[in-house]
Amino acid sequence: MDFKGKDIISIKDFSKKEINYILNYGKTMVPYAKGEKYTDILKGKVLSSLFFEPSTRTRLSFESAMNRLGGRIVGFADPTATSQKKGESLADTVRMADSYSDVIVVRHPHEGAARLAAEFADVPVLNAGDGAGRHPTQCLLDLFTILMEKKRIGKNKIVLLGDLKYGRTVHSLAYALSLYGTELTFVSPESLKMPKEVVQECRGFGVEPISTSNLEKAVKDADVLYVTRIQRERFPDAEEYNRVVGTYKVDVDLMKYVKKDLIVMHPLPRVTEIDPEVDKTPHALYFKQAFNGVPVRMALLSLVMGERL
Amino acid sequence: MKELKIPPIKDGTVIDHITAGNAVKVLHILGIPKSSSSIVSVAMNVRSRLGKKDIVKVENRELDPHEVNKIALIAPKATINIIRDYEVAEKHNVELPDEIVGIVRCSNPTCVSNSSEPVKSRFIVMSKDPPRIRCYFCEREPEDIAERII
Numbered sequence: 001m002d003f004k005g006k007d008i009i010s011i012k013d014f015s016k017k018e019i020n021y022i023l024n025y026g027k028t029m030v031p032y033a034k035g036e037k038y039t040d041i042l043k044g045k046v047l048s049s050l051f052f053e054p055s056t057r058t059r060l061s062f063e064s065a066m067n068r069l070g071g072r073i074v075g076f077a078d079p080t081a082t083s084q085k086k087g088e089s090l091a092d093t094v095r096m097a098d099s100y101s102d103v104i105v106v107r108h109p110h111e112g113a114a115r116l117a118a119e120f121a122d123v124p125v126l127n128a129g130d131g132a133g134r135h136p137t138q139c140l141l142d143l144f145t146i147l148m149e150k151k152r153i154g155k156n157k158i159v160l161l162g163d164l165k166y167g168r169t170v171h172s173l174a175y176a177l178s179l180y181g182t183e184l185t186f187v188s189p190e191s192l193k194m195p196k197e198v199v200q201e202c203r204g205f206g207v208e209p210i211s212t213s214n215l216e217k218a219v220k221d222a223d224v225l226y227v228t229r230i231q232r233e234r235f236p237d238a239e240e241y242n243r244v245v246g247t248y249k250v251d252v253d254l255m256k257y258v259k260k261d262l263i264v265m266h267p268l269p270r271v272t273e274i275d276p277e278v279d280k281t282p283h284a285l286y287f288k289q290a291f292n293g294v295p296v297r298m299a300l301l302s303l304v305m306g307e308r309l
Numbered sequence: 310m311k312e313l314k315i316p317p318i319k320d321g322t323v324i325d326h327i328t329a330g331n332a333v334k335v336l337h338i339l340g341i342p343k344s345s346s347s348i349v350s351v352a353m354n355v356r357s358r359l360g361k362k363d364i365v366k367v368e369n370r371e372l373d374p375h376e377v378n379k380i381a382l383i384a385p386k387a388t389i390n391i392i393r394d395y396e397v398a399e400k401h402n403v404e405l406p407d408e409i410v411g412i413v414r415c416s417n418p419t420c421v422s423n424s425s426e427p428v429k430s431r432f433i434v435m436s437k438d439p440p441r442i443r444c445y446f447c448e449r450e451p452e453d454i455a456e457r458i459i
Binding site for chain 1: 415424425427444445
């Protein structure tokens with residue numbers, strides 16, 4: 001399967017077969033991501049890391065992935081220190097990065113920004129999150145985590161909890177999980193329900209998601225509980241945010257209702273939605289999930305640059 | 310003798326079979342009358358074999374394909390008749406292309422195509438009849454396409 005030169009913009013650009021290929025290739029990257037094995041397949045290659053919005057995990061794991069593959073990184077994590085501040089367009093910034101590097105990673109507050117970046121760059125562009133839109137590498141590492149822990153993606157009962165309206169990871173994830181025919185349950189406050197377009201997409205794959213506000217009932221026979229943060233920055237007004245934050249809390253009491261092998265995932269950062277006490281339970285998978293960003297992003301960088309292990 | 314509500318035109322374009330009630334939107338899409346000094350006649354809720362329809366007649370102006378595509382967004386069953394010397398010289402159905410570029414504004418205010426970036430709006434046509442389009446950049450589907458015409 002050839003990914004050389006391909007942009008990674010939306011999970012919808014990939015078939016199930018292609019996703020499986022990326023995930024399986026990601027498995028081979030794990031010992032390299034842990035530093036147990038060494039490779040320099042991207043030696044002499046330069047990655048432009050263009051982060052117009054704050055990020056911890058995505059930026060660091062992309063940079064770690066490039067370093068683990070022997071490549072180098074240029075870029076910025078704070079656009080106020082760049083010509084963006086002078087009013088330079090994203091298109092022009094991308095044109096520059098295109099001439100300075102072999103691959104571009106971009107995060108931007110506008111939806112569709114990565115697709116636009118790909119229009120102006122000859123080198124591959126990887127979307128590291130565009131506004132409330134897509135975040136395909138997060139989606140792939142979430143699938144990777146489920147695959148590694150459950151040995152399969154389909155035939156799992158998966159509960160998506162929290163901000164299902166504005167949360168960018170859950171839209172792509174619901175789509176991708178539907179490709180695999182997983183049983184989906186959506187739990188959210190009424191005002192943060194999954195958009196109907198996403199529900200319709202799930203139905204298009206023969207999956208009929210259940211929507212409920214009863215978390216205890218939903219997690220009872222679940223295999224995966226995927227929690228998202230209620231994102232203050234996506235709310236049009238503070239009043240609406242204050243009304244819904246804290247509606248659900250995943251704590252050790254809730255864990256009494258669940259199956260022994262339920263895994264709790266979260267794209268992080270978390271605020272109050274998962275009690276730190278849960279970290280000590282075998283259910284907590286979110287830190288391992290964050291690590292999985294490295295092998296998955298290593299796999300993607302290797303594939304799009306056509307330099308394989 | 311049959312009474313003609315709108316008299317025939319000598320030269321120009323007759324847009325027939327417009328979804329009843331949409332004639333005014335069609336005129337808006339075409340920028341008529343602002344963009345033209347032609348005489349324009351509009352008939353709405355005209356009875357036909359297939360139910361009610363609207364008709365627009367534009368004198369001394371032949372529509373080009375770009376304009377035809379715009380009409381297909383809100384009147385997918387419309388037919389375009391090019392009239393020369395009172396005769397129908399050309400007749401064709403409107404059909405949405407696979408992509409719509411620079412015609413519809415994305416309904417997502419934070420879509421990159423609504424920012425100051427040097428790109429035209431671009432939509433992938435998901436369904437031709439009824440028309441359903443999806444933003445190439447942010448993937449949002451506008452609900453009221455007619456309201457989003459640039």
